[in-house]
Amino acid sequence: MNQSATEIMLALGLQDRMAGSAYLDDQVLPEYAAAYAKVPVLATEYPSKEKLLDIAPDFVYASFASAFSDEGVGDRADWQNLGVGTYISTAGCPKDMRPAKLAMDDVFAEIREIAAIFGVAERAETLIADQKQRIATVSADVKGTRVLWWDAGTDAPSAGACCGGPAMIMSAAGVTNIFADLGGSWADTSWETVVERNPDVIVLVDASWDRAAAKQAFLEKHATLKDLPAVMDKRYVVLDFSSTSAGVRNVLAVEALARGVGGLGN
Amino acid sequence: MVAVVVVLAGGLVLSVAAAVTVGPADLSLSTVWLVITNHLGLTSADVPLLRDHIVWELRLPRVLGAALVGAGLAACGAVMQTVTRNPLADPYLLGVSSGASLGAVAVLVLGLGTGTAALTGGAFAGALAAFAVVVAAAGHRAVLRPTRVVLAGVAIAQLCSALASFVIIWAADPHATHSITFWLSGSLARADWAALGWATPLLAAVFAVILWHARALNTFAFGEEAAAALGVDVGRVRWLLLVTTALLTAVLVAISGAIGFVGLMLPHAARRFTGPDHRRLLPVVVLAGAIFLIWVDTAARTLFEPRELPVGVLTALLGVPAFVLLLRRRGGNA
Secondary structure: OOHHHHHHHHHOOOHHHOOOEEOOOOOOOHHHHHHHOOOOEEEOOOOOHHHHHHOOOOEEEEOOHHHHOOOOOOOHHHHHHOOOEEEEOHHHOOHHHOOOOOOHHHHHHHHHHHHHHOOOHHHHHHHHHHHHHHHHHHOOOOOOOEEEEEEEOOOOOEEEOOOOHHHHHHHHHOOEEOOOOOOOOEEEEOHHHHHHHOOOEEEEEEEOOEOHHHHHHHHHHOOOHHHOHHHHOOOEEEEEHHHOOOOOOHHHHHHHHHHHHHHOOO | OHHHHHHHHHHHHHHHHHHOOOOOOOOOHHHHHHHHHHHOOOOOOOOOHHHHHHHHHHHHHHHHHHHHHHHHHHHHHHHHHHHOOOOOOOOOOOOHHHHHHHHHHHHHHHOOOOHHHHHHHHHHHHHHHHHHHHHHHHOEOOEOOHHHHHHHHHHHHHHHHHHHHHHHHHHOOOOOHHHHHHHHOOOOOOOOHHHHHHHHHHHHHHHHHHHHOHHHHHHHOOOHHHHHHOOOOHHHHHHHHHHHHHHHHHHHHHHHOOOOOHHHHHHHHHHHHHOOOHHHHHHHHHHHHHHHHHHHHHHHHHOOOOEOOOHHHHHHHHHHHHHHHHHHHOOOOO
């Protein structure tokens, strides 16, 4: 369940082992579209517990803890009691079990674990080597560029903070996060602080519920923010939300961020 | 009495002056004051554009907005409590805030328009619609009976919050609910000069209406028959006051979201100092409301900077203990 978990399975070529998928935020990546077409879609959001019991899975894999809440398919312990294994992405785990600061290596570790569970360890190594290679080639001359990662919210902007997916992508791309001092993955901050810290580049996260174009329009109409140098020079990088939650797409975000920042001539 | 009002008015001016100098951005006192005197045409010093904006476009409208919303909510709460003869009444009693929430949620989730203007508009439309339904449900031959108004208000509020939950759960992405929660908790970050421009005259007008009826409000305390015997046109005054305060509340909610506590508790706190006479109570409660919200919002902006808290969370967190203290210290006489 969820985009990242589904795509990690597909990236490992495990589509034949998937009894169903659910709750994707976005289209699957084009390279996996053919494989994904064979996987039954159980629900557009989380399936009900009954629906999931009906297909009698051996193993349930999700990106977010919410998958195993009342909103999703119910408590993990209940599934374990039924003899069904469960797995939540490291990045989606409750706070005390999550790495203090998420890194690409945590994502790679997840890919390895999933591959080990399905006995395809060598595919994981190929995939990871390819991803590492791509990251290594992009992190180039963008060092020191100060970036605001604006996820959502206009009253109090929710910005990428020290320790989650956004921070991981920014650090892999080699740029500096202006809100690295805030705890958590995302944090509500204020425009006053944004103005004071005066970012070189603004990342506009594009999500179906909060479009990058709307964010840009807000910045350029705002009485104060329109005069922010990054806004005046339109130094924006647009990233899809789905590429920012821990999974195989992070590489795309790293590449897009580094290319975007590099292309702006900083 | 005049002395108290003068002291409070002075306190309000000082509060505004002090609050604009506080914020997450590290600006010196002199910079802040230069910006303000620049804009008032008193000086023409060189201040970097962004610093100018921080003071003139972000902080000052926000501080003034806090004063305005605090004053308005406190006044509306005081009137609402007297008119409905219900100590638990607050400005949101007539479904206004739940209607506004529903309107805001509809804009945020269903994408009916984008941007802050749409959000404010949606909240205002929702508030008015909810109030209209309450009046239609409770009114009987153009008479609004307090008990029926209160019951209808509670019922419509429940309906609106159920509908809002439905929309959120049905349509919203879990990630989008965060911004909704923030909005529902109340924030003054959206206060700008335009909002102040149209809300201030309205506040002044409503306040004038309320003050004009201060004597009539005093008679309400003795019950309807007594008020009528004293020559007050109970039905007309009640209708007028309910409608004007609901209108003002709708505007305030549209600007700031539903900020709790201020409208409920401040009138009670003020009454402990002024007694029940509305000619004394109203000026005091309005000034106290303005000062209270300025400082609570300043705390919301700066306490955990560079993080920002919704102000509605803090009004209750700071206000309730203060109120309990007040209840205990001056207990027995109310």
